[in-house]
Amino acid sequence: MSKEGKADSSVSWQSIRDTMMARIRAQDYAPGELIPNEVDLAAEFGCARATVNRALRDLATSGFLDRRRKAGTRVREAPRRKATLAIPLTRADVIASGARYEYRLLERKLDTPPPLVREHLKLSGSERLLRVQSLHLADDVPHMFEDRWIVLDTVPDIEDVDLTETSANEWLVRQAPYTHGTMEFFAETAGARGQHLVCAPDDPVMTMIRVTWLEAAPITLVQQSYSPSHRMRLDL
Amino acid sequence: MSKEGKADSSVSWQSIRDTMMARIRAQDYAPGELIPNEVDLAAEFGCARATVNRALRDLATSGFLDRRRKAGTRVREAPRRKATLAIPLTRADVIASGARYEYRLLERKLDTPPPLVREHLKLSGSERLLRVQSLHLADDVPHMFEDRWIVLDTVPDIEDVDLTETSANEWLVRQAPYTHGTMEFFAETAGARGQHLVCAPDDPVMTMIRVTWLEAAPITLVQQSYSPSHRMRLDL
Numbered sequence: 196m197s198k199e200g201k202a203d204s205s206v207s208w209q210s211i212r213d214t215m216m217a218r219i220r221a222q223d224y225a226p227g228e229l230i231p232n233e234v235d236l237a238a239e240f241g242c243a244r245a246t247v248n249r250a251l252r253d254l255a256t257s258g259f260l261d262r263r264r265k266a267g268t269r270v271r272e273a274p275r276r277k278a279t280l281a282i283p284l285t286r287a288d289v290i291a292s293g294a295r296y297e298y299r300l301l302e303r304k305l306d307t308p309p310p311l312v313r314e315h316l317k318l319s320g321s322e323r324l325l326r327v328q329s330l331h332l333a334d335d336v337p338h339m340f341e342d343r344w345i346v347l348d349t350v351p352d353i354e355d356v357d358l359t360e361t362s363a364n365e366w367l368v369r370q371a372p373y374t375h376g377t378m379e380f381f382a383e384t385a386g387a388r389g390q391h392l393v394c395a396p397d398d399p400v401m402t403m404i405r406v407t408w409l410e411a412a413p414i415t416l417v418q419q420s421y422s423p424s425h426r427m428r429l430d431l
Numbered sequence: 432m433s434k435e436g437k438a439d440s441s442v443s444w445q446s447i448r449d450t451m452m453a454r455i456r457a458q459d460y461a462p463g464e465l466i467p468n469e470v471d472l473a474a475e476f477g478c479a480r481a482t483v484n485r486a487l488r489d490l491a492t493s494g495f496l497d498r499r500r501k502a503g504t505r506v507r508e509a510p511r512r513k514a515t516l517a518i519p520l521t522r523a524d525v526i527a528s529g530a531r532y533e534y535r536l537l538e539r540k541l542d543t544p545p546p547l548v549r550e551h552l553k554l555s556g557s558e559r560l561l562r563v564q565s566l567h568l569a570d571d572v573p574h575m576f577e578d579r580w581i582v583l584d585t586v587p588d589i590e591d592v593d594l595t596e597t598s599a600n601e602w603l604v605r606q607a608p609y610t611h612g613t614m615e616f617f618a619e620t621a622g623a624r625g626q627h628l629v630c631a632p633d634d635p636v637m638t639m640i641r642v643t644w645l646e647a648a649p650i651t652l653v654q655q656s657y658s659p660s661h662r663m664r665l666d667l
Contacts, residue, residue: 220608259608272605369508372456372495376667382618382635382659399618399635407667423618431612431643 206242211250214240219259219270226272230260285331285339285364294333300359301328301391308344308416315406316346316413325353327363330391338425340391343417349409364417367407373414376407380427388420398423442478444485450476451486455495455506462508466496521567521575521600530569536595537564537627544580544652551642552582552649561589563599566627574661576627579653585645600653603643609650612643616663624656634659 215230224230233251237244251268254260262268289296306326308318325345331338343363345353350371353363380403389396402420406413421427451466460466469487473480487504490496498504525532542562544554561581567574579599581589586607589599616639625632638656642649657663 226605369462373667378665378667380616380637380663380665381661382637382657384635397633399620401616401618401637405667421618425617427616429614429616431609431614431641 206240206246208246208249208253211236211240211242211247212253215250215254216259219254224270226270228270229267230270232267285341285362289331289333289338292333295335297332297335298362299330299332300362301330303327303358312344312416315404315416316344318346318413322348327358329358329362331362336422337392338422340388340420341417342419343415345415346413349412349414363415367415371409371414373407374410376405378403378405383420385420385423392420392422394423401425401427442476442482444482444489447472447476447478447483447486448489451490452495455490460506462506464506465503466506468503521577521598525567525569525574528569531571533568533571534598535566535568536598537566539563539594548580548652551640551652552580554582554649558584563594565594565598567598572658573628574658576624576656577653578655579651581651582649585648585650599651603651607645607650609643610646612641614639614641619656621656621659628656628658630659637661637663 218224230236231239233244233247236247236251240247251260251262255262255268259271260268261271286296286298304326305323307321308316308324308326312324313319313321325347327341327343327345329341329343331341341362341364345363345367347354350367352370353366356363356366358366380401382399383402384396385392385394385398385400386396388400389398392398392400394400400420400423402418404416404418406416408414451460454460466472467475469480469483472483476483487496487498491498491504495507496504497507522532522534540562541559543557544552544560544562548560549555549557561583563577563579563581565577565579567577577598577600581599581603583590586603588606589602592599592602594602616637618635619638620632621628621630621634621636622632624636625634628634628636630636636656636659638654640652640654642652644650
């Protein structure tokens with residue numbers, strides 16, 4: 196044990212985090228309550244203030260504490276625990292599942308997008324976009340059907356890419372980093388996509404629509420529909 | 432402009448982050464490539480090493496850099512941009528959408544879970560769990576049907592809670608913080624739940640199964656099925 200007020204470099208931030216977490220769990224600090232300030236905690240634990248700071252930052256990142264400059268640090272009423280969902284490189288995901296990955300370009304053409312796609316991409320004119328439809332397979336079984344619109348004004352280089360070899364997904368993830376975007380997930384019937392996903396038109400499939408941006412310029416809108424048996428898994 | 436090698440406190444970590452991001456975008460640092468070390472970058476930018484460190488940490492959190500102790504910092508081949516998905520407090524989500532929230536307890540009883548639920552919760556015995564079925568509404572319209580199994584050995588206090596007033600979702604989020612968990616999303620037909628969600632049994636719905644743990648002890652398995660019109664939205 197260190198003497199109070201004397202910083203003990205043997206105290207790890209992890210041990211402080213664990214102690215603070217135990218107190219939050221036990222409601223020694225109640226939900227919504229202000230916890231002691233870093234200086235007082237450093238004195239209590241006999242460590243540097245930076246060590247306490249590191250521990251509290253970790254608990255804030257994990258969603259248990261709400262840290263506000265000046266207003267202090269409070270225990271969150273409802274912890275905002277987060278799951279992370281990376282933009283998938285479909286190839287990497289399929290391979291990670293232990294299956295053999297195959298990609299098939301179904302169609303590639305310049306086309307005028309329907310109003311809903313224009314609206315999502317905030318396009319006012321009627322410019323033509325590159326439309327790419329493709330199928331991604333796992334062990335020869337259809338895994339995901341992709342219908343993508345690419346804004347050539349934003350990523351002109353993709354016009355010269357051979358998309359029979361490299362998927363647009365892969366090329367864009369590597370070559371056209373986005374600044375922000377949105378994703379929507381929902382259930383719908385397979386409809387005509389059942390022909391590619393080898394299921395009945397009435398079968399329920401999970402569809403994701405993702406729109407990405409480079410600052411104010413739209414990059415791409417992609418609609419991916421997964422095979423009916425697909426489950427999207429996330430760790431908390 | 433600062434003199435090279437002399438730390439200039441007017442250089443912000445944000446400006447360094449932006450410069451480094453621009454270099455990654457322009458592929459001045461190619462995908463997979465090792466970037467210069469912090470000492471060299473600090474000399475180049477004429478700032479403290481801590482400022483460079485803060486900028487690189489931010490780019491690592493955003494998924495553009497891969498930082499490894501000793502092995503150095505590399506540009507990620509495929510940026511792992513992450514969307515965050517907090518465990519939703521359904522009430523808060525509905526209210527945030529501008530709708531009026533209502534919760535209805537449909538059934539509460541002690542019951543023996545089916546094999547699949549036991550398997551997910553890694554229960555070997557045939558102990559009875561608390562089963563809670565409920566409906567969450569937005570502006571009087573069914574929004575989500577919830578079928579939950581709660582392990583009383585892990586959270587015994589919930590037996591005394593009046594679940595007609597407080598949803599199990601809400602009580603558990605506040606009172607039983609978990610250490611880890613998993614989520615699965617998939618599409619399926621509504622089946623008998625159509626009766627609660629006011630849709631046809633054949634309608635496609637998005638279902639989420641979430642299992643949470645307190646260390647090695649299972650807390651709850653919940654299956655939530657959303658109204659067919661629901662879209663789960665995430666920001667990237």
